[in-house]
Amino acid sequence: MRKMSIRVRFAPSPTGVLHIGSVRTALFNWLFARHCGGKFLLRIEDTDKVRSTSQNTQLIFEILEWLGIDWDEEPVIQSARIERHKEVAESLVSAGMAYRCYCSADELAAKKEKALAAGESYKYDGACRDVDSTAVVDRPFVIRLKTRREGAVTVADLVQGNVTVDNSQLDDFVLLRSDGTPTYMLSVVVDDHDMGVTHIIRGDDHLTNTFKQVQIYEACKWPVPRFAHIPLIYGPDGAKLSKRHGAASAVDYRELGYLPETISNYLLRLGWSHGDDEIISIADAIKWFTLESVGKSPARFDMKKLQNLNAHYIKQRENESLLNYMIPFLERSVNTDAKQRILRGMDGLKERAKTIVDLAKGAMIYVEAPTQYDEECAKYATESHLELLRSVAEIITALGDTPPPPQPTESELMEGDTERRSGVYKEVHEHSSTGSTQQETDYGELGRGGRATEDQISYAIKSLAVERGVKLVEIAQAMRAALCGKLVSPSVFQIIEVLGAHESVARISTFINRPLS
RNA sequence: GUCUCCUUCGUCUAGGGGUCUAGGACACCGCCCUCUCACGGCGGCAACACGGGUUCAAAUCCCGUAGGAGACGCCA
Numbered sequence: 001m002r003k004m005s006i007r008v009r010f011a012p013s014p015t016g017v018l019h020i021g022s023v024r025t026a027l028f029n030w031l032f033a034r035h036c037g038g039k040f041l042l043r044i045e046d047t048d049k050v051r052s053t054s055q056n057t058q059l060i061f062e063i064l065e066w067l068g069i070d071w072d073e074e075p076v077i078q079s080a081r082i083e084r085h086k087e088v089a090e091s092l093v094s095a096g097m098a099y100r101c102y103c104s105a106d107e108l109a110a111k112k113e114k115a116l117a118a119g120e121s122y123k124y125d126g127a128c129r130d131v132d133s134t135a136v137v138d139r140p141f142v143i144r145l146k147t148r149r150e151g152a153v154t155v156a157d158l159v160q161g162n163v164t165v166d167n168s169q170l171d172d173f174v175l176l177r178s179d180g181t182p183t184y185m186l187s188v189v190v191d192d193h194d195m196g197v198t199h200i201i202r203g204d205d206h207l208t209n210t211f212k213q214v215q216i217y218e219a220c221k222w223p224v225p226r227f228a229h230i231p232l233i234y235g236p237d238g239a240k241l242s243k244r245h246g247a248a249s250a251v252d253y254r255e256l257g258y259l260p261e262t263i264s265n266y267l268l269r270l271g272w273s274h275g276d277d278e279i280i281s282i283a284d285a286i287k288w289f290t291l292e293s294v295g296k297s298p299a300r301f302d303m304k305k306l307q308n309l310n311a312h313y314i315k316q317r318e319n320e321s322l323l324n325y326m327i328p329f330l331e332r333s334v335n336t337d338a339k340q341r342i343l344r345g346m347d348g349l350k351e352r353a354k355t356i357v358d359l360a361k362g363a364m365i366y367v368e369a370p371t372q373y374d375e376e377c378a379k380y381a382t383e384s385h386l387e388l389l390r391s392v393a394e395i396i397t398a399l400g401d402t403p404p405p406p407q408p409t410e411s412e413l414m415e416g417d418t419e420r421r422s423g424v425y426k427e428v429h430e431h432s433s434t435g436s437t438q439q440e441t442d443y444g445e446l447g448r449g450g451r452a453t454e455d456q457i458s459y460a461i462k463s464l465a466v467e468r469g470v471k472l473v474e475i476a477q478a479m480r481a482a483l484c485g486k487l488v489s490p491s492v493f494q495i496i497e498v499l500g501a502h503e504s505v506a507r508i509s510t511f512i513n514r515p516l517s
Numbered sequence: 518g519u520c521u522c523c524u525u526c527g528u529c530u531a532g533g534g535g536u537c538u539a540g541g542a543c544a545c546c547g548c549c550c551u552c553u554c555a556c557g558g559c560g561g562c563a564a565c566a567c568g569g570g571u572u573c574a575a576a577u578c579c580c581g582u583a584g585g586a587g588a589c590g591c592c593a
Contacts, residue, residue, distance in 0.1 A: 013593050048592060105591075112590095121519045121589070142591055160522065169520055169589085177591040184593045208521060208588040231523075231586090238585065266529095269542090273530055276541040295523095295530080298586065302528050305543040315556080352555045461552085476552030488554040 006038025008199045009192065010064075010071075011078075013045040014056035017249040018063050020301075021203060021233040021241060024267040028230055029201045030069045031268070031289040041195055042075040047187060049079070063250045067260045068282065076195060078187055085182035088190050088220065089143045089175045097219035098175055100141040101128040123171035143176035145215060153211050158228035158291040160204065165211045173212055185209065189216040197225055201291070204229035228291045231271055231298040241301050253306075257329060257355030259317070262310040270299045279312065307354045314353050319346040322359065329360035334367055341366035345498040348490030362489070366498060369507050370485025373514075377481035385478040386512050388468065392479060393508045395460045399452035400501025452501065458493040482511030 010026040012018060033040035044060070046052040064071070092098035101124075108124070115122040129146060147170045154164040175186040182190075192200060207229045217224045235245035242248050247256060253263055265280055272295065274280065274288045314322065323343055327334070334342070342349070342363045353359035452460075461479075465472045479492045483504060489495065496504045 011593095015593070045593060051592080101591095108591090116518090123519095123589085163521070165521070171589090174591050179591080181591085183591065188593090203587095204522070205587055206593095209593095211521095229522090234586080236528080240586085269529065271529085276531065278529090278542050297523050299530090300528060302543070305529065308543055311556090351557095354555095458552085465552095472552055474552090480553060486553095490554085492552060 006033065006036045006198050007041060007196050008033050008038060008201055009041040009043050009195060009197050011043040011045050011188070011191075011202075012060050013048065014053060014060060015048050015051035017056060017251055018060050019241075019248055020250050020253065020263075020267070021248075023063065023067070023250045023263070024233060024270065025201065025203055025230065026064060026069055027067070027264055027267055028272075028289075028291075028294070031285055032199065032201060032228075032291060033072075034286045035289045038198075039072040040070075041073055041197070042071040043078060043191055043195065044075055045078045045184070045187070047078050047082070047181060047184070052079075059251060063254070066254065067264050076191060078191060081187070081191060081194075082182060084194070085187050085190050086176060086180060089182065089186060092145070092175070092219055093143060095219075096146070098143050098145050099129055099131065099172075101144045101172075101174075102131070102139045102141045103127055104140075124173070126172050129172060140178040142174045142178050144172040145175055145212075145219060147172050147212075147215050148218075153214050155210055155214065155227055157207070157210075158199070158201075158226055159231075159294045160207065160229050160296060163207065163210075165208070167211075167215075170212060170215065175216070185212055185216065189213050189220070189222075192225060193217070193220070193222045199226045199228060201228040201230065203232050205232060228294070230294055231296060233270060234298050234300045236300055236302070238300065245301070257357035257359070258306065258310050259313045259325070259356070262306065262313045265313075266306050266309050270301070271295045271297075279309075311354045314350050314356070314359065317350075319343055319350070322346060322350060322356075326356050326360045326363065329356050330367070331360070331364060332367065338367045341498050345490065345494065348494050352490065365484045365489060365495060369503075369510065370483075373481060373485045373511070374487065376487050377485065380474075380478035380481045380487075381511070385474065388464070388470065388475050389478055389482060389508050389512055391464055391468075392461060392475065393505045393512075395464060396452070396457065396496060396501050396504050396508075399456055399460060452497065454491065454493045454497040457496050458491075461493065479508070482508045 008029045010022075010029050012022050012026070030040045032038070042064075044057055046057065061075075089098060093100065103124075111125065112122045124144070128144070148167050150167060152164050152166045154162055156162055173185060174183050176182055210227055210229070214224055233241045235241045237245075247253055250263070254260075261282075264282065264285075268280060268285055268289075269278065272289070272293055274284075274293070277284075280288075317325075320343070323339060323346065326342075345363070345366050349359055349362045353362060461475060462472060465475055476492050477487055479496075480487055480489055483489070483492060483495050483499070499507070
């Protein structure tokens with residue numbers, strides 16, 4: 001296979017929002033082109049003028065760009081090529097390969113009904129096949145292909161293998177409608193030929209169409225391209241993936257908070273694999289992608305796996321990038337201070353989020369004080385809890401305003417405390433634990449602006465728990481309720497570090513003094 | 518109905534005659550970690566649709582059966 005000449009295309013129709021299955025088709029085409037060093041072209045099949053919208057067309061471009069799928073030449077707009085399509089249809093008539101059919105819609109409907117009633121499959125009977133094409137008849141007509149009736153056509157499909165269909169299965173299908181517009185069958189063939197497409201990679205719902213199209217290529221005496229029909233994506237129930245499965249459009253997934261790298265990785269693994277690899281970068285995908293390794297069996301869409309992948313890619317992303325990405329998802333617009341807080345709390349936030357929507361929700365604790373408290377919070381509003389919170393507030397205030405207490409030694413720390421930390425926390429911790437010989441300088445850095453570090457806060461609160469003889473969880477959950485209005489959040493110590501003493505104490509006071517419970 | 522395609526754990530898949538008492542991932546269950554929830558670590562459950570061949574040997578090759586899907590438009 002000579003690599004330099006390969007040309008593929010993605011040819012969506014803007015009659016609806018871009019389906020996630022179409023996105024996969026685009027991805028496979030793109031990957032194939034990039035792998036082979038060929039060209040990836042775009043064609044908008046907007047010949048159905050009633051259902052096509054320019055908004056849908058825009059969305060196609062937008063989603064492809066979002067996913068990093070770039071195309072090589074000016075996109076072809078199919079509706080601009082109608083004259084060319086007609087021309088080909090007419091030339092086929094002149095060449096005796098096609099003919100004018102004057103059967104009315106009513107006549108055909110009647111024949112179809114009759115066939116159905118008799119339990120037979122309907123095929124156009126070719127009534128006008130031998131009508132003299134030079135005769136001028138003043139009736140509306142369509143142009144039909146004079147299909148070959150004998151023999152069979154075998155397509156050496158790059159994914160499906162050899163597929164043979166008997167020509168007797170085909171009828172003389174329509175190339176040009178009575179209103180003079182081309183049908184899909186005609187326009188794809190003409191456009192693919194004119195665009196120099198060498199490999200047609202598309203959903204396998206087109207497999208049977210292929211045999212009709214091959215006949216058009218042959219009638220035109222054009223070279224037949226290679227085909228690769230990839231299996232469709234199904235919903236969890238095994239039926240074609242659609243709206244009722246939750247989300248079928250690529251735009252939906254973007255709005256649900258999935259990252260583009262998640263979508264392309266997930267879609268790639270649906271029906272294609274490279275050994276045991278699950279997390280695959282675009283670069284590796286381009287390096288590894290071949291049509292031979294595309295599976296033939298249909299795959300079901302698994303939301304859980306998508307989520308898991310998304311969680312992975314969220315953890316991978318840089319905090320700044322995540323912040324920018326999540327801003328449109330935030331419930332309200334945020335100022336620079338809030339952004340800074342979110343950024344500082346991002347490590348704790350992102351390891352808990354499966355989607356950007358989750359992330360944005362979780363980030364609200366750094367945007368504003370709780371506007372309401374979850375029902376379960378009442379459990380931590382007992383007098384004994386409130387009493388503990390008063391002490392907590394004092395400790396936080398003290399930590400925030402004065403130099404923190406001496407650093408704990410390794411043995412003083414509860415076991416496990418020095419282990420298992422990640423991200424920023426770990427770095428901070430390492431700083432503070434090396435601080436035994438250089439406490440002054442560390443305070444100067446870590447306590448900047450009178451702000452205590454997560455570690456210092458953690459130590460102080462843990463000490464309080466020991467002192468009062470209560471379990472840490474009792475204090476921590478009460479703090480969480482007061483700080484977040486809910487019982488699930490990142491580390492409360494980290495939250496306090498990010499919010500600062502003033503805001504933290506304010507939230508705790510609000511909780512203590514609120515009328516309820 | 519006709520034609521075409523598909524069939525390994527619940528799901529995505531590895532596997533191209535012996536290395537398969539079938540591997541990985543997600544999900545699920547358990548344990549560890551733990552300030553909640555997650556993350557992470559460790560472990561567990563779980564599949565070659567069925568029936569015939571071919572072969573010394575079949576998840577792997579062939580043929581049936583069953584099940585699933587797609588296509589049968591003057592839609593794309």
